[in-house]
Amino acid sequence: APSRPPNKRTVRWQLRCRARRRQEEGLRGAMGVWKRLLEARRRFALMDTRAREELEASFELHDTDGDGLLSSAEVLACVYELGLGGWSDAERVEALRLCAAAAGLQEGADLGGAR
Numbered sequence: 001a002p003s004r005p006p007n008k009r010t011v012r013w014q015l016r017c018r019a020r021r022r023q024e025e026g027l028r029g030a031m032g033v034w035k036r037l038l039e040a041r042r043r044f045a046l047m048d049t050r051a052r053e054e055l056e057a058s059f060e061l062h063d064t065d066g067d068g069l070l071s072s073a074e075v076l077a078c079v080y081e082l083g084l085g086g087w088s089d090a091e092r093v094e095a096l097r098l099c100a101a102a103a104g105l106q107e108g109a110d111l112g113g114a115r
Helices: 008-046 049-062 072-081 089-102
Strands: none
Touching: 049 072, 072 089
């Protein structure tokens, strides 16, 4: 027997279900970001005073546009200033990969101020 096309009521119900799924996925993504932010703040609070002050000073120095956020190039410059950029070529590549991953960029993306 040939199948009938769905009626308007069924289509509306399917569209509402899809919209609700997308909304729930967005909320889960936002909650994940929120949890990572809370964890980062907790780890920052547990740092010793000297390390926290060094990190704050480096952040202030490299936040060149003063928006309170670091661009991927600013993060990379901050990483190098803190001595986390690596000594060997392999370590430098890994530092670039981690910065790109943290920024949500594709592997091999240009981070700007790469050294």
